[in-house]
Amino acid sequence: xxxxxxxxxxxxxxxxxxxxxEALGIARGLLAVPGARSDDCVxxxxxxxxxxxxxxxxxxxxxxxxxxxxxxxxTLMHLLCDPATDGVLRQAALRHSRETHAALLLxxxxxxxxxxxxxxxxxxxxxxxxGPLH
Numbered sequence: 601x602x603x604x605x606x607x608x609x610x611x612x613x614x615x616x617x618x619x620x621x622e623a624l625g626i627a628r629g630l631l632a633v634p635g636a637r638s639d640d641c642v643x644x645x646x647x648x649x650x651x652x653x654x655x656x657x658x659x660x661x662x663x664x665x666x667x668x669x670x671x672x673x674x675t676l677m678h679l680l681c682d683p684a685t686d687g688v689l690r691q692a693a694l695r696h697s698r699e700t701h702a703a704l705l706l707x708x709x710x711x712x713x714x715x716x717x718x719x720x721x722x723x724x725x726x727x728x729x730x731g732p733l734h
Contacts, residue, residue, distance in 0.1 A: 601648065608655050616655045624648035631679075631689070642679075642692040646672055646699055653703075662711055669707055670720035673700035677723045697724065 604619030627644035649672035657665035679685045679693035701724055704717050 601644075601651065604651060604655075608651070608658070613655060613659045617652065620648055620652040620655060624652060638686070638689040638692040639695070642676070642689070642696045645675065646696050649675075650699075650703055663714070663716075666707060666711070666714040666716045669700070669703050670716035673697065673704055673720040674723050676700055677720075700724075 601619070601623045604616045604623060607613075607616035607619055623644065627641060627648050630641040631645065633641075649668050653665040653668035653672075656662075656668060676693040676697045680690055680697070685693070701721075704720055704724075707714065707717055
């Protein structure tokens with residue numbers, strides 16, 4: 601992730617995107633490891649999505665940025681609602697969903713409505729209303 605951040609600061613958009621995609625893949629893989637440090641894994645997932653969205657937005661890809669922000673939130677909502685999700689991982693997803701929700705609202709404020717953002721916000725409302733499915 602540090603390589604991606606450095607590349608983004610230097611204007612190396614493709615290297616930054618590739619680095620953040622790699623970090624995102626690692627974070628997704630860690631979520632599947634039983635006994636992994638759940639909070640750190642979820643944080644890495646959220647930060648990777650948000651960093652990737654920021655680089656995409658800076659490069660003029662607002663639709664791609666919106667999709668990244670939405671996917672981050674929807675992934676956490678899936679973890680919250682999936683009965684197979686470990687309780688510690690579910691709690692980490694709930695804690696970090698505040699950050700993903702705030703990022704969606706900031707996107708709306710800066711860019712106006714977007715279908716992916718609206719879909720993710722709806723998923724969040726449903727996820728919070730329904731809670732874990734049993």
